[in-house]
Amino acid sequence: MTVRERLRQNISAAFYRHGLLCASYPVPIILFTSASILTCCYPLLKLPLPGTGPVEFTTGVRDYSTPSHESQGDLSERPDWYRGPPVAYIQQVLVKAAVSPWDNSLVPVDVFRSPLGRVFSVLEEIRNHVYTDRSLEALCLQVTDLLPGLRRMQAVLPEHGCLLVSPGNYWQNRRDLFDADPDLLKTVHQHEPKGLHTSATLKDLLFGVPGKQTGVNLYSKKRVVTYTITIALSSYDARFVASLRARLKQLHPSANCTLREDHMVHVHFKEEIGIAELIPLVTTYIILFAYIYFSTRKIDMVKSKWGLALAAVVTVLSSLLMSVGLCTLFGLTPTLNGGEIFPYLVVVIGLENVLVLTKSVVSTPVDLEVKLRIAQGLSNESWSIMKNMATELCIILIGYFTFVPAIQEFCLFAVVGLVSDFFLQMFFFTTVLSIDIRRMELADLNRRLPAEAGMPPPKPGPLRPRETPPPPRPSPHTITLQAPAFRNLRLPKRLRVVYFLARTRLAQRIIMVGTVIWIGILVYTDPAGLRTFLAAQVSEQSPLGEAGLPPHLGVAPVFPGGDPTSTLSGLPAPEPTPLPENQSQGHRAAHPEVAPVSSPQITWGPEDEELWRRLSFRHWPSLFSYYNITLAKRYISILPVIPVTLHLSPQEAIDTRHPQDTHHAPPPSIKTSDLQTDLTLYKVAALGLFAGVVLVLLLFCLYRVLCPRNYGQNGVPHGRRRRGDLPCDEYGYSPPISEISPLLLRGHSMDIECLASDGMLLASCCLVGHIRVWDAQTGDCLTVIPNNGLRRSSSSGCWEHRDGGGAVGGQDVDIFPIRRRTTPARPALFGDQPDLTPLIDTNFGLSPPSQALSSSGFDFGGLVEKAYQEHEPSPTLAFPPSPPPVLPPELPPQNNGDWDSSVWAMELRGNLIATGRSSGKLELWDAVEGSLRCSNEDGVSGITALAFLNNRIVAARLNGSLDFFTVEITKPLGLLQYRGPPGRGSLPPSPCYSSEDVISCQLTRSVQCAHQKPITVLKAAAGRVVTGSQDHTVRVYRLEDSCCLFTLQGHSGGITAIYIDQTMVLASGGQDGTICVWDVLTGSRVSHVYGHRGDVTSLVCTTSCIISSGLDDLICIWDRSTGIKLYSIQQEVGCGASLGVISESLLVTGGQGCVSFWDLNYGDLLQTVYLGQSSEGQSVRQLLVLDNAAIVCDFGSELSLVYVPSVLEKLD
């Protein structure tokens, strides 16, 4: 274990130093990285360019010997593929035949019938040629079955024997079948596929010359038929070939033939990448990029999200290039395609490291130096990164020892890829990240300077930071939506229909779907009627024209409808490799135009030497592939062609005629087929164009589908916001009318300040200091406790007592200037009050911040007093202050006299309301009767927070002290009654104190200097009291003996939010945006996450997750056990930061004039309830969830009670 720890420390230290290095010298490191990338990619230059064209190498025939397998370094001119024997030696016998002299009695068919007929005799000659007991059978390449699926070729191509192809194969090399064939052209053309084809057609294969040069055509002007007999030899016997050549030349001498015969061409074929192989590859790459997209989308809280995403992609791509380059450098050219492996490699390795690094770095404290932040973030994650790396290497090692060649290669490649990826992540990405963070810091500085000048110095801030409405900050990570002014506007139906159409882009989608369907139909139903055409042709395939065919051939579509798609799929038909001399022109020049009547001339020109060059470069691969012999990465040797000239007499031609030939008018189908090939070209072009358009549309559609719609509309790249996250969408629609209608509790004249509830009763206190008690079930106002308790009213008459409280209101207004300014209008009944608006000093930069920590509250008295004195001559003082019936003994001699203190904290238990005042006084009121039961003035510092648990009250004061009070009831407990049905809800039923009881409140213990700075949060649950303070610490006290159990340190800012519940879960959030989860039993930190830019304003937990909201208007949902962010919800700017959890899966948040309900499991908005009609500018700041699944929230001067009926069902 110690070794592990030491290792861990070492790794962490190394990473720390590395991070410092990267952040300190970003530019040199990036230069170094680029240089190393380029160096590693250098070997790639030697690799041949990707392409499938064959390569040639010419040797002489005379001194030819089969090259050995070993590489011979000295022969530098030899290509490195020229090793070992070729797959086959190709010997072509080029036959040129013509009927001469031509006379007019001959019909067009005679041009090719008898010349073609002579192929059988030449074939016979070749087959039977024997040279010193070596026959063709012994030398030729023996082939076996055709591939399954080539049934239509079976009758034509040879099987189980020599690979010897000639036009005679059309008739199974049988003269009798040839003679009986009534229509030769039809036989030849029936195998031709329609449309554009990239590989060699059967006609090309059998004739061995390009289709146009065969002369098998009714309109041939030259009347010379050219074809080859192609023999594939497995071994090269020079003497046999020479004797065959001599024999054929002797039998059919070619006059004026000057073909060179001394060169042998070796053709090497690269690996062919077919479309079929390309599609899965492309798919994996698409998936890869989708993965990268979705991963980089998660990059948060950086200056330039897209820059970092680009850096991530660059990291990935250059690690690919580097690994390929290194592999070639060390001679590890993988037989497996590197590009094929790579997507899986990236997906397996993942971009996790990049994301983890980013997250770790941005979660370091913001106030640190950039260098340190990078180093710290790096060293935090070092252990996990190294662990993952080691695990991956282990897995790869295991894979290497499977001894499966493919896997071993993958593993080798993976190791190189992994290491280079790691290298780039460590050097390149970290550096880019440091640059980015530095830029962000600069930007933050620029922005914060003016912003902070206007912010209130944290003097009242620590009091109730959760109430401070987030100021609208023009941060790059939030979208500043304009106030949804027409949210509640009912649009006319017609407009709504139009908007609906526009919003859903229905028309676009319908068009797109229509096109897709149409394409589908096009592909599958074969628009050209090809299928019927083919079926007809196939049924006539039998040479005798009878039904001698297996029946399935007639019905089974052989290649239905494949053509349009195959033409779409991209590979343009490559022209045969051009000769140095312009062949086609030379050809014409070599064959002078012959007059129709004149006899055809057979000429031999240099272009006939290598006629195979004019064939498709796929000619040989496809011929061999029919027999499952691949030419990929192998080569064939093409021997010099043997010329054969055949001259036939007209009589011979007439003799070999078929009876149908003469009365057979030239079939129009030939002409149309020629025409058709032209037409198909146009068709293909049109289809290609169309496909391009469709592709663009499809991409557009994909873009639309993948990217959120508001993306780019606001000009802010913002990927995180999903649809429906907004309480009200940007199209100005009001949400569906909710069945949830809020119950508005009116009565307060000013904004509501404190809110407390115990489930049955609801107490609220407004800025003026009025306390109202409401029935939480019905919303009736039960009691009104006016300020200073001057008068109380019955539950029915809620009249206001307005006396000098307005000044207190003014005081509070000054304390919370921002809130004050959000209130819509000053109510008219305050006409008797001086207008304190000019007193609101928004220029907080002038006031010294040290004032914040004055121990005795804030003295606005002087300021306001002056205003009041000026206001004195004002005639309207309608209500003179009436004498108080319960003379408040709590009117203390305050330092500046006559201004009463305001209520800063309030709690409600049973029917007792505990209020803490700014003067440091703790009061206990009877909630039902509205009478003051008890008060305590032991402390002088204002009470900022109260906790009321069982019979104890804990009060936190502004000076950082913590007072524990005990409420004692002199009457025995037997008189305690219980209100409400017992067992309902989770809280214990609150006892009711009868009015006769004498209640005393005694200070049992006062912890002076519980914190160095003001206590901001105080929570009590499960017998513990937790306080959070401005001094960055959280303290846990035991409630019984007020003993401090733990001081929890971990935040680098003041504590702003604390959550503790019965299960002893403690979570705290601070001004630094961090959230810590603590174990209350041991005092240890369970997890520590960086969640928000700016303060964490509110925290709640469910059993499985933690929900936090921050000043950055984000609501983040974290996994409670692991501390992993599940998701976050972007809210409107300036939304209230109040949160509440109704049930395990239902979250409620306050917004601008509305409350929203969210499904926690999925993070989507269930419903938004609008609290009022004219609700702009009012945001919900406080939100209480009652036992009966009702929610109370403040809403300006009103309270809103929202019942959630559906949740009630769930609870029961």
Add this chain to the structure above:
Amino acid sequence: MPRLEEHCWSCSCSASVKTQELSSARWVVCKTAEMMSIITSVLSHAYGSLHSLQSANLIRRGLVLFIVGVVLALVLNLLQIQRNVTLFPEEVLDTLFSSAWWIPLCCGTAAAVVGLLYPCLDQHLGEPHKFKREWASVTRCIAVFVGINHASAKLDFANNVQLSLTLAALSLGLWWTFDRSRSGFGLGLTTAFLATLIAQLLVYNGIYQYTSPDFLYVRSWLPCIFFSGGVTVGNIGRQLAMVCKLTNDKFSFCI
């Protein structure tokens, strides 16, 4: 009771359809698949009339899943065909597009059913899937699934047992990496079991064949493929369910 029936139907449907993803089959399966899709559609329609909003959402999700299934089927079918026929593009394309046009459709239907079943099951078991709920993880899962298929088609192992063991480990790894839920494992197993059973039956009835069967009538890696396919589609379905759950913006498109 109807719910039970639906489960049965959908499972067998998915299984049978998945089988054809790897082979060519005939009208028997086609008919059953058609019948089943009709039944599912009727059921979903009935359900949808009750909750029109939910059904619109359901159909949307189903559509997306269907398209995903079709695309995956086409690509993976191509991978399998490629194994037998190489270097002959036309031929491959012919086989790809001519061989039973309904295969992709059935695969799509199966994907839709399985993908809708997963979140449904999650909801019924009351344990919402929380593990790695993000699109990046889902795309990663798809890539690994394609990779497993790629491996099954491309890798040449010394013997079939090695290949099958490797693929089984891979698919278990897939589940562990991306799912880790009991319901996912169970549903994946069920899918694999039923699909293999139906594949066996199909081969037994001579509808198609495997080149070198080593597990009764089929290849022994077949269940692994089905398992990982089920998990993958389930992952997509869950993500979709999470993303396009009912919101107040009810007409918005998914994702």
